[in-house]
Amino acid sequence: MSALELGAQPLGWPESYGEDAQPRLGFFTDTSVCIGCKACEIACKEWNLVPEDGLRFSGESFDNTGSLGANTWRHVAFIEQRRVATGGDGGDGVRWLMSSDVCKHCTHAGCLDVCPTGALFRTEFGTVVVQQEICNGCGYCVPACPFGVIDRREREQLPSIGDGEVHGLGTTHKCTLCYDRLKDDMEPACAQACPTKSIQFGPLDELRSRARTRLERLHAEGVSEARLYGDDPSDGVGGMGAFFLLLDEPEVYGLPPDPVVPTRQLPQIWGAAFAAGAALLGAVAVAMAGSRE
């Protein structure tokens, strides 16, 4: 048994929405113009009431956030790389990469596939959102995500918040692509706050063609290391609703180089579980037959 053939559109979307279906919306994060201001992180936290989860000094360049999680839905990565300086005396230089990471709103979303309650669902905009009043905190979506985005909110993650102010404990959280704002024709908070248009928001088709144009321009300008990440509908997650222009390999930014939705292997997974169950049944029958000599 082989892998499932997965299409370029999310399963059941947009047809299940009928007249309420909307164009698929997403993000194109062009990291070549990110200046690391973290306005996206702040705007996201403010708008979505994402709780403050401790103030730490990491020593990892300007990144004191660390990674995406239940309490971080935008995360700006900072990478310092030694480079031979161009021009000047040819001595040492530093290249500083910055990138605002976010939930990828995958075409084939592992979190949504494995959610047993239906709390995770595909919206009319083609995005992936957790319904907080349905989620029972089983945690299955957490290891299902190939990108390590979604996580369960726990009390101990929020040391400096008073008991009365904590909300959403015990359920899982991630970027909603500002579902509430989209319904009011507003752009997501992070995109609106971004001062350099590193975070671009819009219909996915439009973003993809804009990204290709931008990539061609960068290549023409000699930035040969520029590449798109997550724009291709034939990749392991069927293309990402939030995709990126990167200046180095994805793993340098903490992104998996070849993510594949785990449910692509569903026929093999269930096939093996069924075969093993049948083998167990057979073993019982043989063990029993032996007593009838």
Next chain:
Amino acid sequence: MSSDGFRSYYGKPVVKRPVWEPVIPAYFFVGGTAGAAASLGLAARLSGNERLARTATYVDAACIAVSPALLIADLGRPERFLHMLRMFKVTSPMSVGTWIVSASGLASGAGAVLELAGRGPRARLAAQVAAGLLGPFLSTYTAALLADTSIPVWHEARRELPFVFAGSSAASAGGACALLAPPGHAGPARRLAVAGAALELAAGRAMERRLGMLAEPYRKGAAGFLAGAARALTAAGGLTMLLTGRSRRGAAVAGGLLLAGSACERFSVFRAGFASADDPRYTIVPQRQRLEDRGA
């Protein structure tokens, strides 16, 4: 950043480790034992071994009775456990498994109550047929649940892991029934235990071979210790059962060893998953290799 052949973001994990507590592998163990015991009970009943059928029915019922408590205790919002029954979803082994556990629990519970009351032989048989046929999948769906994640050692072991769990379940259920039933009636339980131990060891070996470099978490730290303990206990239990299982004492020792081995197996798989999530090497290196093989 480029040390030992792969690059990462400050050595941070790419995938998130699960939020599950040790009650989850504990459930894998008792649920798996329940499933194999249900099948053994059905087979014993059908072949007229009433004494073994009774023991197996009670082992099954006792194990399945504690399972919901273990599963609900791990939820972030335990009071919402019924939300699991809002839908049936084949892409979610947890959803499918919830229905298997629920149906098995009802069938096994009914069978055990009727057994205890000594009444309704037809209804009892119907309940035990249902429990006995669902049982093997109760034992193996948990492997599908782990495989359907992005945790490298679980996902890449998807073909072998259900056989490890099937063997482990047969070993623990056979061991428990051989330990509790009189040796004169426990022949099938002993044979199931020995066959289960052999399957668990063989499938475990096949799994490590398949995993290649990803098998490292099974050789280091807590997971490595537990994997070694599981192998030793299971091999010792299987051999003891084979050689001395006909005596009450021999069966008790062997049953105990097999139960301990089976439990260690589940905890080892669980811990190895965490270790493989925590080190970005296990996510990045195989993916990079895949890209190179495709010539990208």
